[in-house]
Amino acid sequence: MKRKTFIRLGGTLMATPFLSPVISLAGQAPLQNWAGNLTYSTANVQYPATVAEVQQLIKKHSKLKALGTRHCFNRIADSKDDLLSTKELNKVISIDKKAMTVTVEGGIKYGELAPYLHKEGFALHNLASLPHISVAGSITTATHGSGVKNGNLASAVTALEVVVADGSIVHFSKAADPEKFNAVVVGLGAIGVITKVTLAIEPTYMMRQRVFLKLPMVQIKRHFEAIVSAGYSVSLFTDWQNDYVNEVWIKSRMTEKDHDGPEFYGARAATKNLHPIYDHPAESCTDQLGVPGPWYERLPHFKMGFTPSSGKELQAEYFVPIKHAVEAIEAVAKLGKQIGPHLFITEIRTIAADNLWMSPCHNQTSVTIHFTWKPETEAVTKLLPVIEKALAPFNARPHWGKVFTLDPKVLASRYEKIADFKKVVAEYDPHGKFRNAFLEHNIYGG
Template sequence: MKRKTFIQLGGTFAAASALSPITAWAQAPRLQNWAGNVTYSTGNVQYPKSVAEVQSLVKKYPKLKTLGTRHCFNTIADSKDDLLSTRDLNKVVAIDRKAKIVTVEAGIKYGELAPYLHQQGFALPNLASLPHISVGGSITTATHGSGVKNGNLATSVSGLEVVVADGSVVHFSKQTDASKLNSVVVGLGAIGVITKVTLDIIPTFQIRQRVFTNMPLAQVKQNFDKIVSAGYSVSLFTNWASDTVSEVWIKSRLDEKDHTEAEFYGAKAATKNLHPVIAQSAEKCTDQMGVPGVWYERLPHFKMGFTPSTGKELQSEFFIPMKHAVEAISAISKLGKQISPHLFITEIRTIAADELWMSPCYHQQSITIHFTWKPETEAVMRLLPIIEKELAPYNAKPHWGKIFTIAPKALASRYEKLAGFKKVVAQYDPKGKFRNTFLSHNIYGV
């Protein structure tokens, strides 16, 4: 990959000057992110196995960034200095059945936590489309699933343990100070190293999912609210190549309506399991055709034991107020001829509003328009400003862990709590130990 191309994947073009020369990267073999589009700027990676080790490392290094499962598609977790991976902080610490909470180490993956919770009779309200991601990394970037009544994954957090810049351990709790917790949960890696997370849990449940194909886009525009409210979690897939949505995935609890009809708003019921990219094998996807299954075997689109999605890809995603859903979808559909040749698939989802300061859904019921791109970096980087311009009238916010080019000034205008967030960061990291090029540009570059 050309050096210029790598720099652009950091989220914005302007980050180039702050990256260290390639010759400085030869200290040790360097990691890549999950999709291979980002190579981290240092090979100095530490793998602590305890909170005490994290504290020691935080005290030792003047600059440090935390890595989770390396699923971000930009450089939000990058550092030219030193990296700390939470890979080995991956255990369940405790479960409180009476309080309905579970405390876990931040590096545990949802696919590892979910079976344990089910065995204990509990569940999480929702999961992302793949279970391979860590709890700590997911909440830090406001990663989400779908459902008009379901918040992003960070909304399940009721407590955090964080090692801050001076090496001390700070606890945040919904019970003691909900406002402070809300200010740091979606922390973008700026507050410190998350070592433990306490999550609210609910009784375990089962889900069935059914898929409908080739829904006319006109039906989506006319009946959007009814369509996305048809199940516990609903996703729409399209590649914008025609005036149809290629697949509608409806995930319903067993106490909700089971969509057994042959037709759903003009779409036909699928006759076999499907992959969101219809030409690909459904082997890696969770079971469909209305077969009931445990929540963690249906809420994600992809199974834990397989490489999720398409593998080598790029991703971008934009959050739009749900009241502007049809307008935003219409705006993107007009770009179909430009977008489609470079796209694997787009997924449209809904997320409930929340109280988390740096969440794209702060006080905003949202839809997201998610682009899973072919690994064609130059084409994607040309298209993103065009897409962002079309979505600008709706104050679209990017997913913090995916590729975007929205200017810092525009980001600041769309996050009403940004100034307050920076004050909180200054309290726990006054010298910018956890600040990197991504944060310097996108959060502090106004």
Template sequence: MKKRTFLKLSSVLMSAPVLAPLTGLAADEKLKNWAGNYTYSTDRLYQAKSLGQVQELVKKYSKLKVLGTRHCFNGIADSVNNLISLRQMDQVIGLDTKARTVTVDANLSYGQLSPYLESKGFALHNLASLPHISVAGACATATHGSGVKNGNLSTIVSGMEIVTAAGEVRTLSRKKDGDTFRAAVVHLGALGVVTKIMLDIVPTYQVRQYVYENLPLAQLKEHFEAIVSSGYSVSLFTDWQKKRINEVWIKSRVSEGAKAVPEFFGAKLATKNLHPIAELSAENCTEQMGKPGPWYDRLPHFKMGFTPSSGKELQSEYFVPRKNAVEAILAIEKLRDHISPHLFISELRTIDADTLWMSPCYKQPSLAIHFTWKQDWASVKKVLPMIEKELAPFAARPHWGKLFTLSAKTLQSRYEKLDDFKKLVKEYDPNGKFRNAFLDSTIYG
């Protein structure tokens, strides 16, 4: 979506009545996702400013989906009928310092929440690379930060409020709802409209990050665990060429006392701030060179104040068991000449196991292999099956909100709790109000 379109749409969403379709688009413009690669199938976009208005819309329409910050690259949030926006439901509802939880409206972004928590002396355990995504959207698809001991962003959800297909309000919590809660957190938009989320929080902390350049791939083979465990959050960026990792970003808590060394497993300490794609300016990247700063201004790769209106790229991501990480990396590296012409950069990062049924990290500490592609779907679509074939021995699970070509049968076989999840969907949405083409093809196909 063009910046002017993004601003027009935002303006209309702030002022229009709840039951009027909202677009703010010119006649020749269509509603698109953040990257501009996906065009939504309807311009019937409604806003809700309160729980009551959400219930009203849910009861009114037989088919609808929630449209968040539009950072998905596929049709997981699409509808041919009606879309609902919670853009104005973006407030912090309550902070419980004793229980160490914060309750927020679903559409609050991490960029909004993080400075608030810092001002109160608290923090989140981790953050994604970009801070402008919404809390609800990130948790619904098990988006993640990085770190061998850090679960994805969904793992700190301790409670949620959801409007079912009947317009009823249900509240779920980790303490009282057991399996139902573990099924509902990563819900893929299938259960209803999430309106509030409660998150676990921790005391605030400071982070510093150092970047190293040109890590030999041979060192990764021999010392993978030592490398990815060298900081609180570690990211490896590579273009898969020259038998090396281009950049290693090591983010450490200041309290851990980590210090820079001139050489890190053969990689050299950077002498200036770097972008993950070295040729690009690091102006909007979070501070490096070991300069301490608050958690929310170091854990993302990009600054909180940097909210791109669009990103001309495509993204794919696959999760494999961490025990197979080196094998999986070497399998992909064999495809380097097929991948590189269409690639901006890849990122490798670790995520701890969790117990959330539809999470790609369910019951397995994982390595995420992320691809930021040039916006050429025709070419990328040819490469993805090659990648998926190489990762098949490791039963790779794709990120739900990114691009993949795995068959429904293969995808479903990799989620042992899928049938139980579908039973819960049937309870919350017996007539498929929140079903769409994506869910039909991936979950029910």
């Protein structure tokens, strides 16, 4: 039975039944992204609280861009004209227990949704490393967690409500039109403003996580598949400065094997909670040492109430087919001396294949090599082409929300459905209302 809840998490309890004034910060100081490496190109930001207000704003403006929780490191969500923040669209709409789905407004954060779902007896299949990100922003950029059998966050979507360029509402459903659905879920902000999302849910579950230190690199070469399959979600952290992986984080459901021994493929068990960056304090990190906890307090690396990762940083990430995982890791390891001075840490994760056209995991189970860089823009900008060249033999695809320098023609060659995607975009945004410099360069080739 479908339950209507209309809960505004962290705010008023009931959805406002009438059209309220749109909050605007036009003329204020420009916003920055959360890491501080990017200043948005306009201070004209609108904060609609209802779908009707979103429609109103889209009809009013000739150029507009949706803005989520500002966790991207590039200009995918930037505009020199006007921004529409989905911050106030943060309600749970309904839970359908029969269909096992939850419908939410696009601006809700996973860290807000997850505790509510758990309280109601439900869970999501996976979460990203930090819970501070919005549902709409995460799915449109194919943001992910880890696990060889776990798809990215967008793979949980079963339906979308999108306000398109003429201000009309369009519904997309996996059941009703899977082709069109696969085109728009990872839409890069090009289709319209995502106002509602329906996600697949499952019964809630408990988890534990354990950390192991100094896993010999030779074990990665010999036993990569077994290592990354050792838990529900596994992450490898390295700074490329030694012949070992600094830390292995194994997140397991309580029904799975618990790696509670003193060693894991030659790595030793940690005896205290750790941060992915070894010398950082661990108070911001989710509990380890095998302590049981609900899924939403173990799947992310970071707690909702703390600044995630290191704070001031840059991030880049590349997806390669899992069959090339060891070769790709070895290729990057050879660059260790160049990378080391500018790097906080690298995380290696796995993600299952999906059918979403613009997802980096489209038709390929992937391994990702993620770089958390020191905030040294000039040095990182010089390093990225070097890394991209090393990963070129594996047709690496970059994370859409992080920094990269791949040529648009190379990027297009790695997405077999990009031409079809552009046709769908043209159907709903024929005059380019939602296009910005990022899309013009990376999708439309300059």
